[in-house]
Amino acid sequence: MSKPIGFFTSYTQGDGSLLESLQEEYGSTFELMTKREKLFLISAIAIQLCDQAPGRCREEIYVVGHQINSSLPQADRQGLIEALTNQVQWGRNLSDTELVPMK
Structure with a gap:
């Protein structure tokens, strides 16, 4: 099973970052790509x-x-x-x- 992007990056929920935007748009494991x-x-x-x-x-x-x-x-x-x-x-x-x- 894939791990969410926060496992690999500095992303934390609610930080308003590009990583948060990517997760919202494409899923926490980029499953929507x-x-x-x-x-x-x-x-x-x-x-x-x-x-x-x-x-x-x-x-x-x-x-x-x-x-x-x-x-x-x-x-x-x-x-x-x-x-x-x-x-x-x-x-x-x-x-x-x-x-x-x-x-």
């Missing part, structure tokens, strides 16, 4: 966060992205979104000075 709409929002947010993150991507990461999209089934790609989101939030992230090229 299509899968495509949810994926679009994931993409839009990720692009903006990536643009704001310091550093740059290694060239090989673009290749990895293509491999993921061309080789993995949908369920595994969705699982990777969840895994990567968890790692962005809670995992250790390399700094640009720690990067070691792939072999």
Whole structure:
């Protein structure tokens, strides 16, 4: 079962925030959005966060992205979104000075 957006964000009921507005319009678990709409929002947010993150991507990461999209089934790609989101939030992230090229 999905958890409400307040579980993942700073939203509290009655705060008058955009998060409250989104919950009122689309439901506490975004159940009133299509899968495509949810994926679009994931993409839009990720692009903006990536643009704001310091550093740059290694060239090989673009290749990895293509491999993921061309080789993995949908369920595994969705699982990777969840895994990567968890790692962005809670995992250790390399700094640009720690990067070691792939072999």
